[in-house]
């Protein structure tokens with residue numbers, strides 16, 4: 001009888017032949033801090049045009065009950081999109097049906113507004129252009145510190 005370890009080794013070799021590795025889906029999981037407005041992952045790297053599966057987890061917290069989202073924006077546009085979210089707070093639908101996503105052409109990909117104790121997974125194709133793509137939470141007031149960078153590197 002084969003050991004579990006042997007089976008796992010065989011399975012991982014079969015699942016990721018070297019030649020196909022650049023075509024693999026990048027699976028990224030980012031968890032919001034329970035108390036502070038922070039993501040646990042501040043940076044991740046993908047290849048141009050790589051398929052990406054990104055999950056944002058918002059851990060349950062009965063005290064703060066703080067929702068978060070995650071938006072990936074064009075290089076250098078984190079402040080512009082963040083300011084747009086601050087300005088959108090007067091819209092009554094902003095924190096409900098609009099998922100705290102401001103209207104901006106600088107937003108490339110985004111999760112929904114993730115309530116405590118839930119998560120959201122999005123799938124997208126990374127930009128073809130190499131660069132540093134900021135990601136931010138646009139719940140009003142969070143974007144200045146709740147941020148990270150998706151590096152697209154050949």
Ligand SMILES: [Cu+2]
Pocket residue numbers: 037067068069137138139142146
């Ligand atoms: Cu947030």
